[in-house]
Amino acid sequence: MTSVEEPARSGERIRDAARTRAEILDVATQEFARAGYDGARVDEIAARTRTTKRMIYYYFGGKEQLFTAVLERAYGVIREAEQELDVDHLDPVAAIRRLAELTFDHHEQHPDFIRLVSIENIHEAHHIAGSEKLGKIGSPALDVIRRILASGQESGLFTADVDAVDLHAMISSFCFFRVSNRHTFGALFGRDLLDGAQRAHYRAMLGDMVIAYLTAERSAG
Amino acid sequence: MTSVEEPARSGERIRDAARTRAEILDVATQEFARAGYDGARVDEIAARTRTTKRMIYYYFGGKEQLFTAVLERAYGVIREAEQELDVDHLDPVAAIRRLAELTFDHHEQHPDFIRLVSIENIHEAHHIAGSEKLGKIGSPALDVIRRILASGQESGLFTADVDAVDLHAMISSFCFFRVSNRHTFGALFGRDLLDGAQRAHYRAMLGDMVIAYLTAERSAG
DNA sequence: TCACTAATGTACGAACTAGTACGTTAGCTA
DNA sequence: TAGCTAACGTACTAGTTCGTACATTAGTGA
Numbered sequence: 201m202t203s204v205e206e207p208a209r210s211g212e213r214i215r216d217a218a219r220t221r222a223e224i225l226d227v228a229t230q231e232f233a234r235a236g237y238d239g240a241r242v243d244e245i246a247a248r249t250r251t252t253k254r255m256i257y258y259y260f261g262g263k264e265q266l267f268t269a270v271l272e273r274a275y276g277v278i279r280e281a282e283q284e285l286d287v288d289h290l291d292p293v294a295a296i297r298r299l300a301e302l303t304f305d306h307h308e309q310h311p312d313f314i315r316l317v318s319i320e321n322i323h324e325a326h327h328i329a330g331s332e333k334l335g336k337i338g339s340p341a342l343d344v345i346r347r348i349l350a351s352g353q354e355s356g357l358f359t360a361d362v363d364a365v366d367l368h369a370m371i372s373s374f375c376f377f378r379v380s381n382r383h384t385f386g387a388l389f390g391r392d393l394l395d396g397a398q399r400a401h402y403r404a405m406l407g408d409m410v411i412a413y414l415t416a417e418r419s420a421g
Numbered sequence: 422m423t424s425v426e427e428p429a430r431s432g433e434r435i436r437d438a439a440r441t442r443a444e445i446l447d448v449a450t451q452e453f454a455r456a457g458y459d460g461a462r463v464d465e466i467a468a469r470t471r472t473t474k475r476m477i478y479y480y481f482g483g484k485e486q487l488f489t490a491v492l493e494r495a496y497g498v499i500r501e502a503e504q505e506l507d508v509d510h511l512d513p514v515a516a517i518r519r520l521a522e523l524t525f526d527h528h529e530q531h532p533d534f535i536r537l538v539s540i541e542n543i544h545e546a547h548h549i550a551g552s553e554k555l556g557k558i559g560s561p562a563l564d565v566i567r568r569i570l571a572s573g574q575e576s577g578l579f580t581a582d583v584d585a586v587d588l589h590a591m592i593s594s595f596c597f598f599r600v601s602n603r604h605t606f607g608a609l610f611g612r613d614l615l616d617g618a619q620r621a622h623y624r625a626m627l628g629d630m631v632i633a634y635l636t637a638e639r640s641a642g
Numbered sequence: 643t644c645a646c647t648a649a650t651g652t653a654c655g656a657a658c659t660a661g662t663a664c665g666t667t668a669g670c671t672a
Numbered sequence: 673t674a675g676c677t678a679a680c681g682t683a684c685t686a687g688t689t690c691g692t693a694c695a696t697t698a699g700t701g702a
């Protein structure tokens with residue numbers, strides 16, 4: 201998530217609006233993810249920046265808008281990753297597995313994003329609701345899922361009555377929970393869901409689960 | 422979660438340590454779940470109680486310990502529900518489905534619990550780690566899962582290599598996500614995962630998913 | 643019924659925290 | 673090169689918030 205390189209010739213004061221803005225966003229992302237919205241300190245964010253608190257208000261307006269900007273950028277990152285996904289050359293089963301793995305990998309590599317989303321849910325998604333950028337853009341992954349599902353259902357490989365948004369929820373829930381609930385799960389069950397030695401195991405488990413669901417014959421009743 | 426009845430003969434000042442303590446816990450549960458740990462206000466909790474802030478410190482010591490006590494009670498509630506589960510008379514498939522439904526129902530009916538767990542994860546489960554009660558008690562559900570899995574694997578119904586903790590994670594992730602991420606998911610995809618009209622659909626989907634995973638033939642490689 | 647303690651209430655303070663008024667300067671452009 | 677504005681810094685404040693010192697009373701046991 202770090203987007204600020206170091207052109208820092210120490211001692212000099214260089215003016216660079218884009219760099220200052222990006223640096224604030226970087227630090228704010230860490231601070232909000234670390235402590236939650238109310239736990240995060242504007243002064244702390246400023247202190248870990250090469251600029252001052254004044255600039256946060258200059259560029260973003262306030263703590264609330266800063267958090268919204270942080271969310272917007274974090275969601276932008278996963279959208280980009282989803283957009284780069286190319287599964288058109290794969291059969292439906294391999295394509296779904298590939299998509300699930302992308303979500304698995306992204307969530308694992310961006311724990312700050314997971315924490316921000318958890319925090320935003322505590323606040324009932326008010327910031328998303330108030331953001332023009334995040335309004336109803338949806339997700340590139342959804343389009344991919346729709347295409348794969350249509351293809352798989354047409355060929356009879358997949359059960360016919362599966363919805364794209366539902367499948368996205370199924371995949372996301374497993375990937376999200378693994379990161380978001382790592383600490384309570386670890387404390388209560390003595391198992392670290394992010395243990396590197398178990399990574400391949402859980403990654404395969406997710407794919408197996410989704411494929412099993414999609415290819416199973418549904419029992420009546 | 423409300424555990425305080427009303428013996429309130431108005432006007433009189435009755436001393437009742439247990440009632441006062443329970444009332445504080447009730448209100449604190451709501452307030453912490455509403456606003457997060459740092460967003461919650463001790464003064465606000467006190468104001469919504471028939472007693473004063475002084476009593477919070479008298480009975481619990483401080484905000485931190487109060488939150489721990491809230492967590493301890495919330496986890497106690499789900500443990501009780503799991504303990505009442507009786508699936509010994511069911512075949513493995515029906516038993517697993519019953520267990521999944523119990524988790525589904527409990528999480529849906531206790532959104533405050535879900536929020537508290539999300540909050541505790543933001544704080545890296547420090548309160549659980551510092552709690553004697555919550556230390557390593559585990560979960561009654563795990564024992565149930567172990568028994569059902571053994572039975573199902575023995576009879577050849579279930580795939581042999583499934584672990585109880587993993588299966589618990591799988592079931593929990595879906596049920597948890599549905600409640601915890603309701604707001605961001607709804608804002609981004611325009612679908613309310615807690616919509617009553619879809620309840621049966623998602624409840625069945627969870628069972629189908631778990632059973633499909635347990636009964637599927639695993640593809641090699 | 644007396645005395646003692648658990649339980650409760652009041653009033654206050656020290657520290658923190660989001661936000662701002664006001665002043666300064668780098669660097670571009672005419 | 674003069675001047676203008678975007679970019680930046682300092683110092684401060686008003687309001688909040690956790691926590692506590694101190695005072696009081698209900699109820700119980702001797």
